[in-house]
Amino acid sequence: MFSGSIVALITPFTQDGEVDFVSLKKLVDYHVAAGSDGIVAVGTTGESATLTVEEHVKVVSKTVEFAEGRIPVIAGTGANATHESVTFSRLLNDSGIAGCLSVTPYYNKPTQEGLYQHYKAIAEVSDVPQILYNVPGRTAVDMHPETVARLAEIENIVALKDATGDLDRVKIHRELCGDDFILLSGDDSTGLDFVRLGGQGVISVTNNIAAKEMATMFRLAKEGRYAEAEAINNQLMPLHKNLFVESSPIPVKWAAHQLGLIANGDLRLPLTELSEQARPIVAQAMAESRIS
Structure with a gap:
């Protein structure tokens, strides 16, 4: 259902702070032409935390x-309040999306039982497939494999985006959740190894500016041509690492603007534009990865 190279899409803004729908269309067309396998709209990379509910639903x-x-198109529906995630899921249920991606509640630091009840409540109000998203480095809560396994028993919870970077979890999740449960990496640096170990794909930041290369890499991996896929991965490694030189999506929006994919690299506060000191780092990563 979900596999290959899926982009964690940035949300472009105009210079006066409104959503730039002209650039958004350009981005969608870019990913279609490049062969991306899916789009996550208004996930955390899409600055979901700073969009209003109305903007969020409209962008999706x-x-x-x-x-x-x-x-x-997969809709980001995560929030740190369960009722807010439930609202997004209800509002987007009949929008034509292929699924929902919900990040673990940030700052609250819920217990494992709290995480279970959070995702269960979301799944109960939606007919579309649900993807769990675990990124403890940004949320300060880690969803344990045993909790993922409990949630996998709910019919429309079908996948996990794992951004821990812990490759040992691929085998653990597969053993606990079964062969039908979809495992997606949320960590570009280890994404190819994640698939090599049994995952189905990646939800990627790098894909925003290297869509064709990422799509080719994971297509090769699916065919078992890992040596060729590894060559592309090595080429892109400077991006995998340095698109996080400052808080994401600051660097990738700057890079997308440099490539002409969006009209400007503006973000919403509290995020600010890429610093002067970081710009040469990202520019060098783009050059080393042969992205221009």
Whole structure:
């Protein structure tokens, strides 16, 4: 259902702070042409925390509209309040999305039982497939494999995006959740190894500016041609690492603007533009990765 190279899409803004739907359409067309396997609209990389509910729903709906059925769109529906995630899931249930991606509640630091009840409540109000998202480095809570396994028993919870970078968890999750449960990496640096160990794909930041290369890499991996895939991965490694030189999505939005994919690299506070000191680092990573 979900596999290959899926982009954690940035949300472009105009210089006056509004959503830039012209650039959004350009981004969707770019990923269709490049062969990306899916789009996550308004996930955490899409600055979901700073969009209003109305903006959030509109960006997802417009992404589906721009996709025109050419590429599946997954909606980011995560929040640190369960009722907010439930609201997003209800509002987007009939929007044409292929699934929902919900990050673990940030700052609250819920218990494992709290995480279970959070995701169970979301799944109960939606008919679309649900993807769990564990990224303890940004949320300060780690969803344990045993909790993932409990949630995998709920019919429409079908996948996990694991951004821990802990490759040992691939085998653990597979053993606990079964062969039908989808495992997706959320860590570009280890994404190819994640698939080599039994994952189905990656939800990627790098894909925002290297969509064709990422799509080719994971297509090769699916065919078992890992030596060729590894060559592309090595080429892209400077991006995998240095697109996080400052808090994501600051660097990748700057890079996307440099490539002409979006009209500007503006973000919403509390995020600010890429610093002067970091710009040469990202520019060098782009050059080393042969992205121009």
